[in-house]
Amino acid sequence: MHITLKVWRQKNQQDRGHFETYQLDQVNEDMSFLEMFDVLNDQLIREGKDPVAFDHDCREGICGMCSMYINGRPHGPLKGTTTCQLHMRHFKDGDTIVVEPWRAAAFPVIKDLVVDRSAFDRIMQAGGFISVNTGSAPDANAIPVEKDKADAAFAAAACIGCGACVAACKNSSAMLFVSAKIAQLALLPQGQPERKTRVLNMIAQMDKEGFGSCSNIGSCEAECPKEIPITFIAKANREYLQAMLAPDLPE
Amino acid sequence: MELDAKIPQGTLSDKWKHYKDTVKLVSPANKRRLDLIIVGTGLAGASAAASLAELGYHVKVFCFQDSPRRAHSIAAQGGINAAKNYQNDGDSVFRLFYDTIKGGDYRSREANVYRLAEVSTAIIDHCVALGVPFAREYGGLLANRSFGGVQVQRTFYAAGQTGQQLLLGAYSAMQRQVALGNVEVFARHEMMDLVIIDGKARGIIARNLVTGELERHGAHAVLLASGGYGNVFYLSTNAMGSNVTAAWKAHKRGAYFANPCFTQIHPTCIPVSGDYQSKLTLMSESLRNDGRVWVPKKKDDPRKPTEIPEDERDYFLERRYPAFGNLVPRDVASRAAKERCDAGFGVGPSKMAVYLDFRSAMERYGHAEAHRLGIADASEAKILELGKQIIAEKYGNLFEMYERITGENPYETPMRIYPAVHYTMGGLWVDYELMTTIPGLYALGECNFSDHGANRLGASALMQGLADGFFVIPYTIGNYLADEIRTPKISTDHPAFAEAEHRVKEQIDRLMSIQGKETVDYFHRHLGKIMWDKCGMSRNAQGLQEAISEIRALREEFWKNVRIPGTADSLNPELEKAGRVADFLELAELICIDALHRNESCGAHFREEYQTPDGEALRDDEHFAYVAAWEYRDGKEYTLHQEPLHFEVVHPTQRSYK
Amino acid sequence: MKWRQLFISPVGRKIVMAFTGLFLILFLVVHVTINACIFLNDHGKTFNAVAHFMGTNILIHFLEIGLFVGFILHIIQGWMIWASNSKKRPVKYAVWGASANSHWYSRSMGLLGTLIFIFLVIHLANFWVPNRYHYITQGEELNLFERMKLIFSSPIIVLIYLGGLVSLSYHLMHGFQSAFRTFGMNSKRYIPIVRGIGIAFAIIVPVLFALMPILVYLKVIS
The missing domain is CATH 1.10.1060.10 (Alpha-helical ferredoxin)
Incomplete structure (x- = not known):
């Protein structure tokens, strides 16, 4: 699968932040959404760029740490599913996915997709x-x-x-x-x-x-x-x- | 150093009572002046923080997650054991004690385990009082289920989210103390090193993960409740952030590490699907109550599982263990699956999986249901449909989870499962008071070694975490602190803090300066593969020796060739991971050393050289009935200290499930 | 716990909104009943008689004060909630997929309310203000039926009224059941009933109101 990712990048709380666009060529449909981000980060590190910071821990939908706002929906399009349990088979080859942090005055952005809860x-x-x-x-x-x-x-x-x-x-x-x-x-x-x-x-x-x-x-x-x-x-x-x-x- | 477990005198059932009656106390006025540090906010850490703060101590709590409520205890599914005997089925403190000792394959300390069984009942009382919504019967009283092959129903549960509910209970008790000013929480902080002054644990160096600042925190005692080290295998059911750093740093400062090779593998996990895989997901053990495990009789059978006829299937657990069948203990089931896959009979794209099939259960339940509904000549399809409904009632959420992850419908086609690393019985050596070999340093929960021996029974991890935090440490820590009441507030200006901080800074600078070619995950994945292949479900001397040299080489390469982007003075998850992997790279070697020295098979530790003619584990009580506690030397060598295990009440026997 | 909390706490504010909202719903029932008198098509005889009663009865005048207080509270509190809530997300989402999880009108209560407010001002300027002015200065009421025929002869006014009533319909569609939720109704047994009544009310009442300008404009009623 080929996926275009538009990801919110923000250095720290003071930074204004902006979107960056990334191309991912080898997305497997059995990957979880966060594993796709692992692949992206691997790619960024090898290119000498700063990887995307995001919160995650248990990756089985119970700790509540993952928090991505995907194409206008918290945790993405699938009902009753956290970001870490969302798999790429729910997207199509060639899709563009916009990923933002939780946005709320009470949840200030710490870095990229990481917010303070x-x-x-x-x-x-x-x-x-x-x-x-x-x-x-x-x-x-x-x-x-x-x-x-x-x-x-x-x-x-x-x-x-x-x-x-x-x-x-x-x-x-x-x-x-x-x-x-x-x-x-x-x-x-x-x-x-x-x-x-x-x-x-x-x-x-x-x-x-x-x-x-x-x-x-x-x-x-x-x-x-x-x-x-x-x-x-x-x-x-x-x-x-x-x-x-x-x-x-x-x- | 002679290891003194400080086990109290008296008969087994009187030891804890006797201890409590005679232990030194600290007066309320003095408690207010004593500071404690707790690292980790899982069941053990949160419960300890709450109960110690209730007593009046001033507690600082640290967790690397964004909130203490995220600790990995939250992911425990099944339940928590307690010897309540609410079911009137003959349970007792002694039986829970006995099952735990036997389940641990006679490699745990009798006195500790008995105390665990004793306090188990108070845990349930307290958790209910905290508002934990356990499952209940229609009469309003608590429900129980059986678990992991024991013969009584003593497991309390809250659907498949028992760990979550218990953790939130302990977390809320701790939050109440935060509001009262008795607990300070430092979230997004990681313990980087332990500070020792005059031989006593007096504080920690913590890194603020958001700003990168190194902070000094002093206290009269330090409690580690930082969980297990299963992530040394890279792929495990642990959370991504679970790590050994706090415990390992304590080990390097002098705390002995006990039985590191006792690592538990859980048989029913969703198999690896590709190289990108970041973690494994556990499916509750309860599935084996109705699922039948099989592989095709023919190697590399290209057919779909549903197309393989009955007589071409090998139900290998039922074949090898007719008495227990699919319900053999975790270690036995795991090894049997691995044996089939290694022999080339594995299924799925990776060939590293076996089928867990619910078809027979659906037919059985379907027939019973048709009979109940009075449908005389039900068609096969109808029976299957009725059976599916029953299965859905029992395991619906698990089936959904499986489908979400794999994209396959387990009602139509068998599940594919494979064992995965799940829990680590080994950990910091502690005495009866949960104190490590460093005075003033305690270890609670999964990060100590104490109660599960060589194998943990289902639903006992939650019990131990809460026992340690709620009901053991509040008593035992007083025995140490009673002598500390004249110690003034620990000043962080002491040279020992400066030295420790310098050491941490040096390591971070060194990591940041390498700027090599490979990512941290590359090394972690590599380490995991070595460990899984050579120190996983079964081990042999040759493999372990190879593993040790491979780990050393990998460690060397790591320190030459790892690439960490960004800076050390901001949120930098890669730097966090690098520090943790650096410690795993050291621990891994010790695990292999321990596994290599233990020339026997017991519990989760299976050495291929030590097995019965029909492939079962062969324990050697004459030579290995001891706790192996390792002392850190210089990173190249470890000194073995033995704590002999005396079985005064139960007598070790060979486990048999045939 | 101070009474002040009722007007400033997040749940207290909602309770005021729900309470005044339900009160205004009651008023709508009265209003639409009076309006329905024109459907008798008796040249406004009944309509004018009822209007006369409403315009001159002392008790009604007292209730009218209550009604104004209700309106003002509902409007001011609504705007304050709107203003407060709109500050809670300083940086907006680039992609906002709320249509997948909620109804547009539920998310637009502030806007719909404002439209209704504008309509209300026009409506009062058309009828209530001139009638009262006439009553105070001349000592007698206007013939409201005649005035209505005059006002609704303008297609622009009719369109404005229809727009206001569409806003009212959607406002009620959410507001009716929302008020009950704010008062704590969470029973599975009653929610569907209230929701059903709410939807019916949100359709029937505005339609009845709308029939008046339409039928008058089309001279079905004269």
Whole structure:
């Protein structure tokens, strides 16, 4: 396969950045998208040029580190698939592929296709946890959890924190990411004690980090590589409304 | 140096209790003044960071990824073992202990393994409290499944993403401590060297991967939780960034490296498809419950698998191991597949694969389903269709993953699988307290050697990582730190920091100055091939000797001819890789030396010279019932120290699966 | 948690939008019902009678204030959300493939809302303002049915109205169900129902509105 790649190159955060065009002649259809970039980088290094920096680690679709915006879509055209699991057989010989980094004010570009997603960690620090110290937990079977709720909590917890939802959203909103964590913990009995403060704090932090608000457009759900449903955003909205209208203690 | 594992006195079941009752404590006021460094944020690192910060220590955590949540524990699929006996099927702490010792082919320390089994139950309690959504029954209680051939159901799981859910639980506990100011996270930082002052680990030199700056970080103790070294084989199921650098640098500063040749191969991975291949993907072991492994009886059979009639297929696992069939342990299944491929019966474009066929299972399930639905004269197509539905329910996500990667539909044609490097049982030698041979340096999780012997059982890696971090280190580290309460904050102005920083800078400058012709990946790939061919699933003395000289030559060439683009003062993934590959090039030699010295076959270590007449592993308990702990000399030689293994409770027997 | 958060937090703002949006939807129901009186084709008798009631009843005047507050909140808050969200991606994508993952009208609520706002200004200038002015200065209302016939005799005005109503239709297409999501409706049982009602509403109401200028222009109604 012959592929023309238009790749965003940006030296560092201050650099304005630009596109470079590369020709790849020997792309194999069984290659993954990232393996194609390995081949490109190999070629660039041999030519004495700077290889393209991109984030990746597990290459099996679970660590959430890979993050390419491919032909206008986060993680490319295939539904429910991360960039590392996207294979070249989904492209045609002679295709031109445009690759950009995630773009959002809250995800500044570090270099080329590498962006800083530490905002997600800070949102988690704002409340994405249950405050329980090691050693003090009751027996795991002491509190039964309805299977349906446990399954729903798992579906929310399947989020890999890659940021595709932000990259896809017109508003660069992180609501799908934030709501998945809020929903997971709100569905479980263990998450009840901090339920109200959690939703308020996490959403406040999301705002502080510079993510937009949700307009229920649905791009996030369509592009999420783990297919986290947008219904969790509605769930988080309800949690927010409850926390705001019915605080537990008089202020 | 005499290796003292510091195993507590008393009967096996009382040792840990006795230890906890008598171990030295550090008062809360003193804990606040003690700094700890943790390298790695996988299950062991994140759980240690959380639990130590909860106790009041000040913790600095380092990871090379962009977020601590990306550590490779996240990719574990199957589950986590715990001796809860929720299924009332006769499980107990002793049975989990026994299975782990036996599964490790009698090359692990009884006391450590017993403690692991003991704390396993508390892990599940704590993870549930942290909000980990384990699979549950309709009654609302936790579900279990069986795993890897043990006779009880003790594995807790969250679909095929147990590692992810556990890691996110530990990560969230750690993030809570970050918010409280007890933990500082240094993401996109890589540990480059260990700093030792007066014989004690007192800090690290870390490289900020974004700016390239070298940073000095001091602490009263350093904990390595940096994972395994499977990437020495280049192709493995490990993440691309998984590396040995932290552990290897500690080794070079004096920590002994134990049993490096114990590297586990997983039988059901998606085979290599081409030279560009960057990593291998594991398919859960559970597939062997319903899949039948076979190759054609005829060499280089050009026919499609579906066109090969039943009597021209060789179901070699069923043939060789009638009792266990397709469910033999990982090492046995892997070697049998390799044997067939080496003999020329391999399938697929590379001829390095065997078929994993679900056709019989589909027919079996289809018949049962037709019977259940009351369809009397179901056609063959109908039966197959019903069977496919059952298979899809059980393994749907795995089948999808296979199709995504290979482009083949495993419902229509058999899967092609081949073994791949998956886990490394070897690692830094640690005593009962998880301390290495350097005082104040601890090793947790996969980066230590302690609990799995020569072979790890399925669903035990997650258990060990969390046991070490949540329930072992919070107790044992106090025993060391109790004597450190008078040590003031470690100043990074100490000459030892300057010296270590200089050493790191020198290595980076040297790497950058070579400007040779070949890329880092070229050398890594080459190293991987040597290791896979000569120190992989089966090894022999001649091959290992060849491997050692080939590795030495490759290492020399690397330092002459590697080309690293860019600069050292910016984000430079090639420079990162180069540093890691440089360390793999040294470790690889030690692995071969260890494999060469261990004149026996045990667990994952199979020496062709030491096998029974029918090709099974032959252990030598008389001469090799010890932990081989290697001391670094000058890069040319390693000194062997032996820690004899005493089996007081279980008595080693020969494993048989026939 | 302060009430102020309702107007400045990202979810609070959406709640205000959803609340006022649903309120305005109710208003549309009232408005379209009154408009439907012309279909009786009784030379505007019923229509004028209802309009007279709406224009003079004290209670309605109070509700009218509420309506204006609702409009203003919805518009100002909408623009503020639009302004805020448009700053969240300073560097735009070279290739933007959103059409593959969402509806254009869902992504264009700010634009559609602005078009509706322009239409609203024209519409008020055509009817409400002159009527009120006349009432305050002359003490009596205009004959709105006659005025309508006058206004809708211009094809340009009719086209503007149709444009405004198309914008309204798409705005409702997204806004109706979005409001329910913002209020937290996430049940698989109700979402399809609400979505169905929303689509029906977004088509039927603007069509009913649109029939008025069209039929008047075509002199079907006189």
